[in-house]
Amino acid sequence: MIGRLNHVAIAVPDLEAASAQYANTLGAKVNPPQDEPDHGVTVVFIELPNTKIELLYPLGENSPIQGFLDKNPSGGIHHICYEVDDILAARDKLKSEGARVLGTGEPKIGAHGKPVLFLHPKDFNGCLIELEQV
Numbered sequence: 278m279i280g281r282l283n284h285v286a287i288a289v290p291d292l293e294a295a296s297a298q299y300a301n302t303l304g305a306k307v308n309p310p311q312d313e314p315d316h317g318v319t320v321v322f323i324e325l326p327n328t329k330i331e332l333l334y335p336l337g338e339n340s341p342i343q344g345f346l347d348k349n350p351s352g353g354i355h356h357i358c359y360e361v362d363d364i365l366a367a368r369d370k371l372k373s374e375g376a377r378v379l380g381t382g383e384p385k386i387g388a389h390g391k392p393v394l395f396l397h398p399k400d401f402n403g404c405l406i407e408l409e410q411v
């Protein structure tokens with residue numbers, strides 16, 4: 278059901294410093310910051326030859342990443358995003374197998390303009406999973 282790895286997301290305490298580090302120290306192609314108010318985050322995408330890295334920083338008062346950053350003040354890997362062909366079929370299969378779909382259970386439009394859903398980390402070995410329909 279899952280296909281390619283779309284991105285690995287890293288929550289960071291300083292978006293500008295992390296972006297500069299990826300651009301200058303690691304020599305990666307770093308895009309400008311994008312505010313995603315529907316998701317409570319500002320994101321910076323880093324393009325690698327085989328996947329993307331998504332730097333995440335809280336946006337607004339109820340950011341879903343604030344608790345994670347409070348627990349991990351120097352940052353950390355926050356989620357991985359797998360591509361799926363049919364997000365509603367994937368959601369229904371996962372729910373029928375007991376996985377918890379976060380939020381309302383309805384896909385939101387993600388940073389790439391495509392539908393996304395999140396699965397509870399406690400149901401997947403401590404790893405928060407994002408599904409993106411491509």
Ligand SMILES: C[C@@H](C(=O)O)C(=O)SCCNC(=O)CCNC(=O)[C@H](O)C(C)(C)COP(=O)(O)OP(=O)(O)OC[C@H]1O[C@@H](n2cnc3c(N)ncnc32)[C@H](O)[C@@H]1OP(=O)(O)O
Nearest residue numbers: 313316318341344345355379387388389395398403404405
């Ligand atoms: C723009 C878009 C895109 O790419 O298109 C994005 O990625 S938006 C990316 C941001 N959006 C999201 O993350 C949306 C989905 N996320 C959420 O709904 C939330 O972040 C939750 C995953 C439910 C966690 O919420 P919150 O931190 O408030 O809950 P909590 O403190 O009660 O956490 C419950 C337990 O899960 C753990 N926990 C929390 N976040 C975790 C994470 N990212 N990875 C692994 N474990 C995690 C906590 O340590 C705790 O474990 P213990 O009980 O053992 O201490």
Ligand SMILES: [Co+2]
Nearest residue numbers: 286331358407
């Ligand atoms: Co993401």
